[in-house]
Amino acid sequence: MKAFLECVPCILNQVIKILQKKVKNQKKRDKIMQAVLARLSKVSPSSMTPPDLTYVAHQALKEVLGDIDYYxxxxxxxxxxxxxxxxxxxxxxxxxxxxxxxxxxxxxxxxxxxxxxxxxxxxxxxxxxxxxxxxxxxxxxxxxxxxxxxxxxxxxxxxxxxxxxxxxxxxxxxxxxxxxxxxxxxxxxxxxxxxxxxxxxxxxxxxxxxxxxxxxxxxxxxxxxxxxxxxxxxxxxxxxxxxxxxxxxxxxxxxxxxxxxxxxxxxxxxxxxxxxx
Amino acid sequence: MKAFLECVPCILNQVIKILQKKVKNQKKRDKIMQAVLARLSKVSPSSMTPPDLTYVAHQALKEVLGDIDYYxxxxxxxxxxxxxxxxxxxxxxxxxxxxxxxxxxxxxxxxxxxxxxxxxxxxxxxxxxxxxxxxxxxxxxxxxxxxxxxxxxxxxxxxxxxxxxxxxxxxxxxxxxxxxxxxxxxxxxxxxxxxxxxxxxxxxxxxxxxxxxxxxxxxxxxxxxxxxxxxxxxxxxxxxxxxxxxxxxxxxxxxxxxxxxxxxxxxxxxxxxxxxx
CATH class of the missing domain: 3.40.50.10880 (Uncharacterised protein PF01937, DUF89, domain 3)
Known part of the structure; x- marks a missing residue:
């Protein structure tokens, strides 16, 4: 099942929740958000499933925050x-x-x-x-x-x-x-x-x-x-x-x-x- | 007043509504969404007001759809x-x-x-x-x-x-x-x-x-x-x-x-x- 365009803002809301839990500094949050957006801008939502699209966003998170267990x-x-x-x-x-x-x-x-x-x-x-x-x-x-x-x-x-x-x-x-x-x-x-x-x-x-x-x-x-x-x-x-x-x-x-x-x-x-x- | 990180998904939801009104083709919608994401990835949300951040997204729309009156x-x-x-x-x-x-x-x-x-x-x-x-x-x-x-x-x-x-x-x-x-x-x-x-x-x-x-x-x-x-x-x-x-x-x-x-x-x-x- 392919992702909807609406998956993009939904995934970003998940990312924001993680940033609020794990990153204190506002400038650093901004920078990570920008990295996530850049990563998502390179893939076509309707070419992949919602979890795979989420994974693209999370890869950008992982590169900055490390491979940690957010929850x-x-x-x-x-x-x-x-x-x-x-x-x-x-x-x-x-x-x-x-x-x-x-x-x-x-x-x-x-x-x-x-x-x-x-x-x-x-x-x-x-x-x-x-x-x-x-x-x-x-x-x-x-x-x-x-x-x-x-x-x-x-x-x-x-x-x-x-x-x-x-x-x-x-x-x-x-x-x-x-x-x-x-x-x-x-x-x-x-x-x-x-x-x-x-x-x-x-x-x-x-x-x-x-x-x-x-x-x-x-x-x-x-x-x-x-x-x-x-x-x-x-x-x-x-x-x-x-x-x-x-x-x-x-x-x-x-x-x-x-x-x-x-x-x-x-x-x-x-x-x-x-x-x- | 500076934008919140949450403004980004909110603005994208507005963009999606416009795409649904104005663009029939799913691949074209995807492409425009990617252009909007790329544009937003270049600015720091907490450095500008929410309407100015919206404007950044809308500039990407405008370049594809022209300067039209969506509403x-x-x-x-x-x-x-x-x-x-x-x-x-x-x-x-x-x-x-x-x-x-x-x-x-x-x-x-x-x-x-x-x-x-x-x-x-x-x-x-x-x-x-x-x-x-x-x-x-x-x-x-x-x-x-x-x-x-x-x-x-x-x-x-x-x-x-x-x-x-x-x-x-x-x-x-x-x-x-x-x-x-x-x-x-x-x-x-x-x-x-x-x-x-x-x-x-x-x-x-x-x-x-x-x-x-x-x-x-x-x-x-x-x-x-x-x-x-x-x-x-x-x-x-x-x-x-x-x-x-x-x-x-x-x-x-x-x-x-x-x-x-x-x-x-x-x-x-x-x-x-x-x-x-």
Whole structure:
């Protein structure tokens, strides 16, 4: 999925948030912003995915700030909060999927404990597409190898719940993939360990260094597992925007961008289990 | 007032709106966006005012699209709507100021007739700062020459009402200034004529080609009138961001930017009569 022109200001707003966190001096902030703009001016937005366009901006940041983890503290806090509020193993696939999406919503909303609790209650009233749930259930029964591609820290704690549900109810060889390098608040191997994901599945790094999964740049090992998988569950908007939409890939996300909503016909704010028809 | 880093994405969103109106081809939109980014990458945001930063972006647009009036139709429509809904001459300076600000709000809100009507009702319940009203009244009694610097088309119809009130109640030589070239939806000489402003005051072009008034680049004639004025009333956020804050200048605006609100201590969405203490 190609980036919209509107991705450019959106990415710059992300960059500004990082500059406000990590750079005190206004002149230095200006200089870095100018470097980011120069870098973005060299690429055509509609020729790449939104996460790849974000990566172009972040490369300019990295050259000045170094390859640091901008959201280290926030990720730690998200994991802590999520572990504290982790509900018991749900009874249905539908609810297990919804709880995994709740993690994706938490990333979006204000990080107050009250809101997370409320989100966890509210989410179970949502309805995922019956057609896609049925397709997923069929696929899960037949499949041998499942690849689960994670999105954010914190959220990964709820992903573990879904993995546990899948393990309990289906006969699957499950691999869980996380990012290889820090990208915004995306989950790393360390977050997977904090979430206890390594206790319930094989966890690998995808090789992806963008806020999605650009297959071209993933690790050989990940690519082998991706190709071998009978079924893929990919979390979050970044993966939805970057991974191929095919018959084996189910996307599980909240639509967090109005332009994406318009382009896909999905609703802004909607929680979605989606597979290409 | 210097631009915030956040002005950059905000300006790009304005640029995207213009591209969506004026350029059909996606590749061409991309190319123009890249040219705008390249131009912005060459200037330091915190070294110039927000309207001057906008001008830098618009120069790149102009080189490709020509020096066209992007909002010609919208301005015509705003004038038409405002003339249709123009209330009678108010009884107090306070209400005349509020109605002039109503014009500034209309620019911001959705352009439904119902909303404009509602805005005109609601505005008269607002309260402007007593301190500044008193200061303005004192100044108006003593002053000989008043310069009134306009903001948007449509809005200028309500400005005329304030000018009529000032003429009726004070002994003033009034000059009204509009923009010299199209900038977004800012009022031009043609809008002043449609509003009937030329029937109640001398109308001049300021020489400003930005969404504010950069004194350095104004016409000699405007500058003479600016220097000679005992009192200046400047409408809208662009003028607030560009003109010197001094003892003779009263700003009349709605605070339409959260970053400006934070920086000034004024409230976001507040309608303000403001003068340097």
């Amino acid at each position: 280290k503290e926030e990720k730690k806090e998200s994991n802590r909060e999520a572990l504290k509020l982790l509900p018991k193993l749900p009874d249905s696939l539908h609810d297990a999927l919804l709880l995994a999406i709740a993690g994706n919503i938490i990333d979006y909303g204000p990080e107050h404990e009250f809101d997370i609790k409320q989100t966890l209650k509210d989410i179970l009233h949502k309805k995922l597409s019956k057609k896609h749930i049925t397709a997923l259930q069929e696929k899960l029964k037949q499949a041998k190898n499942l690849l689960y591609i994670c999105d954010n820290a914190g959220e990964i704690v709820f992903d573990r719940l879904l993995i546990e549900y899948l393990k309990k109810n289906y006969n699957l060889n499950i691999t869980v993939a996380v990012k290889s390098r820090p990208v915004l608040n995306d989950a790393l191997l360390s977050d997977a360990k904090i979430a206890g994901m390594d206790k319930v599945a094989a966890v690998i790094e995808s090789g992806s260094v963008t806020a999605g999964t650009n297959l071209e740049s993933t690790d050989k090992n990940f690519r082998k597992i991706y190709d071998r998988a009978d079924i893929i569950i990919a979390k979050g908007q970044g993966n939805f925007e970057t991974l191929p939409h095919n018959q084996k890939t189910f996307f599980l996300l909240m639509i967090k961008c109005r332009h994406l909503a318009l382009a896909t016909g999905l609703k802004y704010g909607e929680v979605v289990l989606w597979k290409k028809s | 010609k139709e919208e301005k015509k429509e705003s004038n038409r709507e405002a003339l249709k809904l123009l209330p009678k001459l108010p009884d107090s300076l306070h209400d005349a100021l509020l109605l002039a600000i109503a014009g500034n709000i209309i620019d911001y809100g959705p352009e439904h007739e119902f909303d404009i009507k509602q805005t005109l009702k609601d505005i008269l319940h607002k309260k402007l700062s007593k301190k500044h009203i008193t200061a303005l009244q004192e100044k108006l009694k003593q002053a000989k020459n008043l310069l009134y610097i306009c903001d948007n088309a449509g809005e200028i119809v309500f400005d005329r009402l304030l000018i009529e009130y000032l003429k009726k109640n004070y002994n003033l030589n009034i000059t009204v200034a509009v923009k010299s070239r199209p900038v977004l939806n800012d009022a031009l000489l043609s809008d002043a004529k449609i509003a009937g402003m030329d029937k109640v005051a001398a109308v001049i072009e300021s020489g400003s080609v930005t969404a504010g008034t950069n004194l350095e680049s104004t016409d000699k004639n405007f500058r003479k009138i600016y220097d000679r004025a005992d009192i200046i009333i400047a409408k809208g956020q662009g003028n607030f961001e560009t003109l010197p804050h001094n003892q003779k200048t009263f700003f009349l605006l709605m605070i339409k930017c959260r970053h400006l609100a934070l920086a000034t201590g004024l409230k976001y969405g507040e309608v303000v009569l403001w003068k340097k203490s």
